[in-house]
Amino acid sequence: MSKSDFSSIPKAWPFEEAVKLVEHLKSKKENTDDKPALLETGYGPSGLPHIGTFGEVARTSWVCQAYQALTGKSAKILAFSDDMDGLRKVPENVPNQEMLKQHLGKPLSRIPDPFGTHDSFGAHNNAQLCAFLDRFGFEYEFASSTDYYQQGRFDAALKRVLEVHDKIVSVVAPTLREERRATYSPILPIHPETGIVMQVPMEKLDIAAGTVIWRDENGKLFETPVTGGHVKLQWKADWAMRWYALGVDYEMSGKDLIDSVRLSTKICKILGGTPPTNLTYELFLDDQGQKISKSKGNGLSIEEWLNYAPEQSLAQYMFNAPKRAKRLFFDVIPKATDEYLQHVSNWAELEAKKDSVEPSEKEKIYNNPAWFIHNGQLPQKAGSPITFAMLLNLASVANVERAEILWGFLKRYDATVTPENNPMLSQLVNCALSYYADFIKPNKIYRKPEAHEIKALTELAQQLRKIGDNTVSADELQNMVFAVGKQNEFEPLRAWFGCLYEVLLGQKEGPRFGMFIALYGVKETIALIDSALARA
Template structure:
């Protein structure tokens, strides 16, 4: 591995992928193996079910660490998306057809169970294909790896023989974490029953490191001696994880908070085998709207497919990027904020890139702290961003009860004749997303309240001021100053109570937009009419 190259940076960017990349740089620099083999980053996938939002988050975050590492070092780095498709099927998933058929194959390898969808050679192959399609959709660069292929091809043979050599040490370490009855029968080795194909979890009667075999009996007392190599056996998952790190030389792998103890145990096993555990980032888990951990089996929280009905994938990527070590609610109400944060980030980044040659070094490094640089893999997209925020589009849809895109485009074209779906493709997408979000989450919950006495007086004053400027060329900032002035004139304390009145009385919601921009978009006469309607509300 050649020397690390930080010459393009006056200082290391502070964003979390760069913090992780620096750790990876140090690891590669201090490795005993000084070959030019690329740094290896791994992500894991259990194909007993379909890919989900956590899968997206882990691969996306790992990709951003790779991007930062390459920016720092100009060195190659490799991502391996590893599928544990040799695992036994422990229960039938809820979201598949032909459940009765699957129930007949419990505890067999996922790669040797018929596909209930009837499209692939096995259930594991079907879910692996879904994973690859899923990752390709988002443009991730990775190499797919199948546990079945790695075991069967002999790729793990040397590591599996090493497991037998230190079998008792592994049992001693793992045994401390098990209940007494489980501890008495534990072995990291799971032989595949040669007659039934079941992944067996049974006590070992004999371990033979020289021959590379284990001896055991099935539930009927029948005796077997099985090679651990060539796909005739696999390992319990914590030992399997450790063996994989050891066999492949994995340098980096992140995992959820629920696997903290597993990481510690697998790290101990990896060291027993003679390897060095990878750098690990522990990310927090997602919570639903009630603050409960998201569960695939419960169906709480939000899926990728649901998110992408209401916002672009870049907004989801930003949500995954932000603060991975902090628990976050993953529910529909986070979508508008994430979308507008993305629009700001990509706009700021595009501006920096436009003036890149004239920036000071410290300013230039702001590029590498901008999430959009990661989301778009360092290349500013054409026709970037949107001149109108998603929140504002939602408010327009709400106040106009919009059901068709033409209604929103009518307001947008009146505000700025130059905007069109062709000139602003992201805005065009956002219009469609806003209509969908409004229909499902805003319209059913709109609750208007009647204004109080002082609020009526202030609203009347605002309507009068708007009448005075009808037909004049007034911009959003001037409207905003007008709204502020009315709030101060009527001594709203705090001033945000005045804006609360505007949102609750005029828009039927607790929060809302920058109101000057809303007037500029919605129109002066339309806003006056909105106020007059509210003043008559009992």
């Protein structure tokens, strides 16, 4: 695909970001024509990768994909790990807590691995990050802050920091508390004896020698070169230095880092670099509308999500409106799953007829989230003939606990459906059983029908009895249900479907009811109605 494939730029947000990236590259002082665009994501390896890590890398990947499709030029993603950061506190979810307490303040790459599997705590979590990104098929280049510092890749930039040290202090100091302002320096020496990352004032800067002179808490004087990994920078200055040294073109970050982005942008310009273009994404909220916090544990983990839905549904959730705050809790999973399935279906339809449609119609593919989720290649057998919501309703009504029972309903509806030729449906069946058991079954509440609802339900059962052993399509059944509601003057008509869901299924929302009857069975639906009428 190349730029010539587009008569107009697609409206999907990754293409909007790609346009920003194109404009940024045009404005750069440096000659970048022969270099791939560089998109960066950052990772703090004091903790394990989490759902936010997935979201940031996935979204950055989609911008990269859009940029390459739009321009035909190359680009790469740098997954940068801040493993030179000093360990401030011991994470609660790791072993050997007492051992880690003895190493507080040291760079993560110099602290023993509490899991005992890698050379350092930083190396362990870096390996977890790479395994995590590989699991989801992201294309990236991994970078370790420790390696870049120690191998001299930042040396020239660090000498530049030394040259403009006081200018950097002048923009950062006003943002600090008074006690920190008096001693602030962007340069943090690594204590040559204790290995701790020191936050101390600089007594002297020797620009010619490329060193800083400072005292530790005991008053001992040290002269430390800023090169070769003997110092690191305060993180906001470090972020800016990295943009400057590596020529980062694009990086997204959360709303909580808006002020940090502004400050790092100023520092990058002081160094003489061009700050990257940026997308600020909104933060996730829990079921109470509160900001998700790892320390509170009020969010949803990747493992929890994938227990109830396929990974593509999580990608779909992350794709939707990144600039809008969204609840990240279990009840968003079914909707995200069915949105993904619908987008896959739409893409497959366009692919099937794209040679015979107008260019504007063909370009809908590039606005389709599934095109991004699958990196522009529609997988075979990617979709499902049955929605996730329908599977949940079948499991709910039949109180299903075993996959073979659900497959019994599905095969009665379509004898050609099997786990082998419908791998996504097979995965959805297992996920639906887990979701039903944990979230639907404990919360089912059936209400009794009111007088006018009893009359309508009785009529629906009568209409269904007339079908007998005849084969009736889901659309015909839907029309029958619709007609009964209309004849009984439900206003608005959705109140009739609300009655079906609440009285027959024990829930507030439900599926297209004609399809439900076709899957569940006409006789079984009659029995369901009779049971509800008996309760009344």
